[in-house]
Amino acid sequence: MRLIISILFAIILITAGCKSGSGPETFKADVIIYGGTSSAVSTAVQISRMGRSVIIVSPDKHIGGLSSSGLGFTDTGNKEVIGGIAREFYNLIYQHYQKPESWVWENQSDYGNKGQGSPAIDGEKRTMWIFEPHVAEEAFETLIKQNNIPVYRDEWLDREKGVLKKGNRIISISTLGGKKFRGKIFIDATYEGDLMAAAGVEYTTGREANSQYGETLNGVQANKTSLTLRGTISRNGYNHNFIEGVDPYVKKGEPSSGILPFIEKDPPAPDGTGDNRIQAYCYRMTLTDHPENRISFIKPDGYNESDYELLFRNYEAALGPIEKMYSYGDPLVPWINSKMPNRKTDTNNQKGFSTDFIGQNHDYPDAGYEEREKIAVRHLEYQQGLMWTLAYHPRIPQKVRDVVSQWGMSKDEFTDNNGWTDQLYVREARRMISDYVMTQKHCERFDVAEDPVGLGAYGMDSHNIQRFIDSNGFVQNEGNVEAPVAGPYPVSFRSIIPKKEECTNLFVPVCLSATHIAYGSIRMEPVFMILGQSAATAACIAIDKKTSVQDIEYKTLNSQLLKDGQILSSNP
Numbered sequence: 001m002r003l004i005i006s007i008l009f010a011i012i013l014i015t016a017g018c019k020s021g022s023g024p025e026t027f028k029a030d031v032i033i034y035g036g037t038s039s040a041v042s043t044a045v046q047i048s049r050m051g052r053s054v055i056i057v058s059p060d061k062h063i064g065g066l067s068s069s070g071l072g073f074t075d076t077g078n079k080e081v082i083g084g085i086a087r088e089f090y091n092l093i094y095q096h097y098q099k100p101e102s103w104v105w106e107n108q109s110d111y112g113n114k115g116q117g118s119p120a121i122d123g124e125k126r127t128m129w130i131f132e133p134h135v136a137e138e139a140f141e142t143l144i145k146q147n148n149i150p151v152y153r154d155e156w157l158d159r160e161k162g163v164l165k166k167g168n169r170i171i172s173i174s175t176l177g178g179k180k181f182r183g184k185i186f187i188d189a190t191y192e193g194d195l196m197a198a199a200g201v202e203y204t205t206g207r208e209a210n211s212q213y214g215e216t217l218n219g220v221q222a223n224k225t226s227l228t229l230r231g232t233i234s235r236n237g238y239n240h241n242f243i244e245g246v247d248p249y250v251k252k253g254e255p256s257s258g259i260l261p262f263i264e265k266d267p268p269a270p271d272g273t274g275d276n277r278i279q280a281y282c283y284r285m286t287l288t289d290h291p292e293n294r295i296s297f298i299k300p301d302g303y304n305e306s307d308y309e310l311l312f313r314n315y316e317a318a319l320g321p322i323e324k325m326y327s328y329g330d331p332l333v334p335w336i337n338s339k340m341p342n343r344k345t346d347t348n349n350q351k352g353f354s355t356d357f358i359g360q361n362h363d364y365p366d367a368g369y370e371e372r373e374k375i376a377v378r379h380l381e382y383q384q385g386l387m388w389t390l391a392y393h394p395r396i397p398q399k400v401r402d403v404v405s406q407w408g409m410s411k412d413e414f415t416d417n418n419g420w421t422d423q424l425y426v427r428e429a430r431r432m433i434s435d436y437v438m439t440q441k442h443c444e445r446f447d448v449a450e451d452p453v454g455l456g457a458y459g460m461d462s463h464n465i466q467r468f469i470d471s472n473g474f475v476q477n478e479g480n481v482e483a484p485v486a487g488p489y490p491v492s493f494r495s496i497i498p499k500k501e502e503c504t505n506l507f508v509p510v511c512l513s514a515t516h517i518a519y520g521s522i523r524m525e526p527v528f529m530i531l532g533q534s535a536a537t538a539a540c541i542a543i544d545k546k547t548s549v550q551d552i553e554y555k556t557l558n559s560q561l562l563k564d565g566q567i568l569s570s571n572p
Contacts, residue, residue: 048149058151058154059157068140073340087565093135130346133286170183186199192430199498209274225238237477246313326351364426366430456491459521496512
């Protein structure tokens, strides 16, 4: 049924848009959104509801970004600050799971109601926060269909010459597929910030030095713990790291033999030093232990056993029972296996050697499409090899193999890719530098934006960034940061718009203006949806008032946002 609906909808979209002129196919709308993320959908829905025409130009075939690609365990920090279209999405999820026929592989009563600090299913507010990927995708497609939004899929921005500007205004964007899209306002809703960069907007990648914005958790963090600005403890190297005693050399104890794969040759710079490195990527996995719906892990072509030598040695370095290696998480397996409905999981990285492919993505943000694809494929091969290794390799303890081999990819998810999503988990890439930069000071409420377009609430979170040899001659990871925020905090309108001299008709609600550590808190799917809706509202106001995005009267924007159910304030 889903396939039939998709085909019919695709036929409708082929005829959508307004063709004009000669040369490339040209399509016009008031607002052109580039990206296929959850933010893109919420943005488009709001524009449509405000009576303006909109087109989504998506490089992805599947809509919804990470929300429909395995990240079904919603990271929020505080669900009370999620409003507007984002909350509507979670209501659609709730409605789906109220239907008995939605529970195919288990009874709803067997699922329970476990969430992240709050129930997964909130009957009183009719929301559900944990869901299967295909359910999320169907919810996004429902929103698109209900609001008659044209979507052009598998259309990749020509990053070299595909952005036509007149002065500081974008006139049109063109794709490698030969289509041109003209609009009054443009919105970059990608995880990579490709439109922003191609439009000549200033951006950064990597980590700022702590000294640049008066932070404590930015830059290199080769420490066990650090302190926030308020003096609370950030557990950094204690989590997601190797146990003591893991030898980094090809031949144990022999530096002359060379170092194992994925370890930096040089030691880290002093703590707080800025660099161009970014936190690790992975693929979010939807696993199942249901025999009828399970695809067993397979050894990928080109499997290289040495890629997993550090994993073997981490288990082998245990001085006692392997169940006592770590004081947190799963006692045997290096994963977070968060429960989804229908005997599935949202599986993510945990401990020293896991699904995060540490240090192997630093070139990704500015890389061309071909190079990005190579990086993505290498991540996929690494992760497929990791899962096969944990399930079947004889050097993995039998206790671990017994657990992991019970799991596999889900047959009814990502059916066009053998159970694997094609969406690499791009945790951060480019970040815009606008007139207003969100920093750690905002997350801890030392600085408070006076023009909020949404609230952040999740802790300041960075995954590991590099792997190094410590002063004892053992391997360790660097870059993990896990620190609390001081309650929900406002995200500034100025952080989602470029500098006026750079572009006057562009919004950037995903790759917004924030430091590495502040972005580690902001970068949550509900926040992206919220900021997308706010950007859409501002876009419509700019069109109505015939003004630049920088000259929008915030009072007018604030009033409309509140009218549409956005939540812009909260007690810390």
